[in-house]
Amino acid sequence: MPIEFVATSKLPTEFGNFNISVFQDPQTGEEHVALSMGLEQAPTTPVLVRIHSECLTGDAFSSLKCDCGPQLKATQKLIRDAGQGVILYLRQEGRGIGLTNKIRAYALQDQGHDTVDANLMLDLPADARRYDMCPIMLNHLQVKQVQLITNNPLKLEALKSQGIDVVGRVPLTVGKNPFNEDYLKTKKERMDHLYQKDDFKQA
Template sequence: MASIVEGLGFAPDAGRLSVERAIAEVRSARAVVIAAGDVRLVVVAAEAFDATMAGVLEGAGAGDASLVLAAPRLNRLGSPRAQAGAVALPHLDIARVTSLALKPETRLDAPVAPATPAQVAALELLALALVLPAAVVCSVPEGMAAGLVTVEAHDIMAFRAAEVARLTIVGRAPVPLEGAPETEFVVFRGGDGLRDQVAIIVGRPDLSRAVAVRLHSACLTGDLFGSLKCDCGDQLRDTVRRMAQGEGGILLYLDQEGRGNGISNKMRAYALQAQGFDTYDADAALGFDLDQRRFDFAAAMLRQLGVSAVRVFTNNPQKIEALNAAGLEVVADQRVLGRPTAENVRYLASKRDRAGHYIDFEALAARAPD
């Protein structure tokens, strides 16, 4: 029986399977149990915490409840910290949880304890599930753990790196594009969470030389709908055009919407931007750092395609550093500029001034529509 189970892919990596199940539970607004040594915590995403959950936990005698928040959110609340922390919840008060987790005007009026390893793992699990980085946690009530998915904290913390090692090509086909008729799409499974990633090979790049490459994070609003709030769609199409007109290249289309925060959190940040926040302050108010993205799996995708040296199309120094750190040779980097609009100038200036992006506003002005 054991060999049959192993052959079906269950036994060899039970830890990864438990993380995948826990991600699904969190995204479905259900509680999970995180174990770290002798500690067992019930974890509920704050955005899913409601009267029903509060009633069940209180009725079962849950104790030691806390709200675990990331450092950027604590800083916004007026309790500056470099690491995540936990605020005690003497009562499972939904209004207080919502206020502390989400409302930009809230200020903290209670002490903050350093987050424990299990609590840090809870925030990492929420990040993998692409939900708001705020978790209601408590000790496991008697008899409750049997009905919940249980996952080890160390398996959660090791999950991202393990996914990079599991990157696999699962499909590829020619897909002619406007202005780039000789184009192939290659789909990878693994890398970042449970999502597929796509490499678009434009033309016939010479893999024995440095290949033109762009790491492009998916942007539904900009890439598909032509949002005026960013320059993503322009960058995407301009890169493919330049590759097609040149010696070819590879564009990696990475499912990292909203700088890795996910589409729902991106919309929350947009709502704050409409109130006057800049792009990074809006993310920080929700509990996110400047950029949640990782690019180690992008380098692994390129290596599987036979690429060892790149000429990278980017304005983001983080992408250049990530490719170098992953062992690829970055022989050159080139700028990719979109069109400035009244709606995106502040966004572009924030990327330049706060994240160090290489954005030349004189060059941008030359691209402005008449």
Template sequence: MNINLKEQKIKNIIESQVANLPTRYGNFDIKAYKDGCQEHLAIMSKNFKNIKVPLVRIHSECLTGDTIGSLKCDCNNQLALALELISKEGGLIIYHRQEGRNIGLVNKVNAYNLQDKGFNTIEANLKLGFEADERDYTAIGFILKDLNLKKIKLITNNPKKIEFVKSCGIEIDTRVPALTKTNKHNKNYLQTKKEHLGHIL
């Protein structure tokens, strides 16, 4: 994970206006950010600006999980959990659109093909010529700064996201686990994240 903020890239980020978004989880405000060819989304509870220590989740895009409901990962379940939590308690989800840990959808499906042949999620990325995690968090740093966050409750199992948020000068009051039910299709995936990426599972 690249936790360094690239100042030049930050200057080039384009912001949208804030709009209303009613959902099955409740009513939210949304704001979009464009970073080069990638577009990210801030999903905020209506009372977000009035909460001193809001819940925050940095959610990496997963089309197969978030949209289609893939059982190979826990992404859809984690997104639903975060939406439910911020709807009830107030907070923010940053939807970070870097598909497949930023290797893109085509390569992600190629990685799935390798996983079908017995490689784990990290081995598949490496075999395709990528790092285990190619994500760049520059835009996230910009969004956190833009929304004036100082102290948060971070919804994550990923210690590197904790490290990144702290590197932005934001205090983490509490880490809220993003734990959901496992199934036979994602058991090995989650075990790999725990053993090789240090996720707190």
């Protein structure tokens, strides 16, 4: 059974006034959120969209082990400046392996293993996320065409395979620091993220 829309509320933030909509899987109780701005009327042009998977450590605790928190804030700024956009905040902690397994993988990373190998050593996939809820959420918001904010080519292909009309990509290169250089290197070299040579040069 697909996820269902539950409720929408206004959400004033430091980046402007958003609407927050919650969707729930009636079988599992799993909840996902759409944070949107400028969609009071059905959009007639492509909309900035980011698919952001939950990262408690980065989004809430400002962890420097990843770039998730800076990406989330930078996206809110992009949407504010554009006056329109959506963040689909998916409750898929740790690329879908859950918080407990994510911290277990962190412990292996502390021993020198990269993010991919740490997951594999736990008999977990490098990326267990799914995106079948995205069309339902975007259809509810009447978003027909998407400018996807991502560096991940797998997200582009995954959304296209779900029937979403992705008409362009907006790169997002923020949040590099001494603690996540290896993490970002792994995303580029082992997960084919679309970073360029000079990305993060001024970070």
